[in-house]
Amino acid sequence: MKGSEILIKALEAEGVDTIFGYPGGAIMPVYDALYDSQLKHILVRHEQSAALAADAYSRVTGKVGVCLSTSGPGATNLVTGIANAFLDSVPMVAITGQVGSALIGTDAFQEVDIFGISMPVVKHSFLVRRVEDLAETVARAFKIARSGRPGPVLIDLPKDVSIADLQNPKFEGNQIEAMPRPEAKQLAMARSMIQESRKPLVYAGGGIRIAGATEELIAFVEATGIPCVTTLHGIGAIPAQHELAMGMLGMHGTKHANMAVQECDLLIAVGARFDDRVTGKLAEFAPHAKVVHMDGDQFEISKLRSADCGIVGDIKVSLNFLHAKPQIEEWVATCMERKRQYAFTYDAPGDTVYAPGFIKELSDRAGDNTFITCDVGQHQMWVAQHYSFNLPNHHLTSGGLGTMGFGLPAAIGAQLAYPDARVVTMSGDGSFMMNIQELATVKRYNLPIKIVLFDNQALGMVRQWQELFFEKRYSEVDLSDNPDFAKVAEAFGIPAFRVEKREEVGPAIDRILSEDGPLLAHVFIDQAANVWPLVPPGKNNSEMLEATTV
């Protein structure tokens, strides 16, 4: 059996059914083996999209995403997608072709040291030197990608290894390892802290989705009666309409969420990592709170904020143990009153399309079996604020790396995983151009993805910051020479239409929800519309700016 065939068999042994890639010289033996394989290969139009689609496929299925590229530029094009998976803790195996072993280190055609280039953004990497090691390497890569805090693993495969023969290779697929049980002593301590607290708050992050602990989180919140704020990746961990859900905290979080964080006496961090978008000025984040921090990754505990009680291990087990009954009626009443007082409103003046209102109406009408992917910028924050998610894996967003261009490849990955689900990608005119070539992939596989493209003819979030913090010196944010995106989509064979006035929003959503195939809605919005609230850089979360204060 040739190395390339061993690779395919090893992937199948891991339960892989779909891979995303783009062929080229050094990876040709693998593509030759794919020709006879049962694996579904999705041909994207840029390797970055292969990695981003594999990332999304993993997020919605819980499986390890797999992407494939050739050496040199193919491999370097994967790197942004690999880094995206690394920052958002997504299990992925990225396979790159490499020049023949004898040519490594000679600056051969399409040779780069992808092993070295990718090192800071992978959990681990392998350069396969012998065909005898290939099957075991694939098995190890999958195990590493899934274990602990999940993440990407790179396998660099020299061409001579992929064409080498090996008799009777052995394939041993991995069993998924159970998370370790948390220590009883720490659990008891946490339970006691919760029982004694008078202003507790749950701070739920992306670790809930990773651990599959949504039900346990909701049960914990309901049993204890403690209000819950979420991070960007924690959105959906508790249903948005749940009475104790306080929305997102942090830079663009809700006012009531940030106020609760700043006043709480106990912060129960669940699968969250205190990143700078959440905390603002770290030294002043939740200044009155003791911290209970539970995470599957021992290295996250006390990384940025020292925990008074750190609980490492299976989050589900921890949450189930912590059903205390603290006396918090007054605190909950305060939180709920603020939630009512500071709820978002959708009565913006004017007749141009108000993006938050569009998103809210889509959310109200789309139904639960809808996956939303988005790009990066103002629209990303509007989705986070105004779309009501009931499951964390239905909101696909690039939170850690902030990868413009994530949305469309992510929609492709999600739609391929769930062909019967509704998949909507919301993008901006800046982000959409980053991977616009994937309209060809949408068309090729006839994926019924709905694209909502908010166009303010600017790099909106950068423009907002220049307006607020750089004295309105708008430097290189003008995109008024955008192409006609509807015509571009039609050139790819995808129907498209324009939405220019607020009165057209309802009919536009009708069409988005009723058409069977792919569709692009080119939605024109006001350049002056900004994302509120906003915690300015270096400030604490109680110093947020609002539309009425600027």
Next chain:
Amino acid sequence: MRFTLDVTMANTEGALERILGRLRQRSFNVCALNAGLSANMARMDVRVTLESARPIELAIKQLAKLIDVEGVEIIKAEEHHHHESKLRHPHNHTHGHHQDHRQHAPFEHRQPAFDLSPSQIGL
């Protein structure tokens, strides 16, 4: 503050590079380095002296996260370049047996593991 760590690791492709890269990325300067293979070439022992304004626990955790690394131990801490002192209670971090000595820090002394100045936080 200057620390000397002993790192025990599997001798795999890029293992030493991973250690150095991780330390650089987390703002630890390498002042001295000594590495050697075991007799059967399967393991590597690394002694590295680091300097940083960041707490040494961060370096230890980041090294211990690496797949190849089997153990990290502080063997020396120096307040000043010319004053060396042995730690009374050296940390010994291995996979599965991690202990975080800051988990029980008294509330009134709790501080961020390291602070980010406002100028470092941006869009």
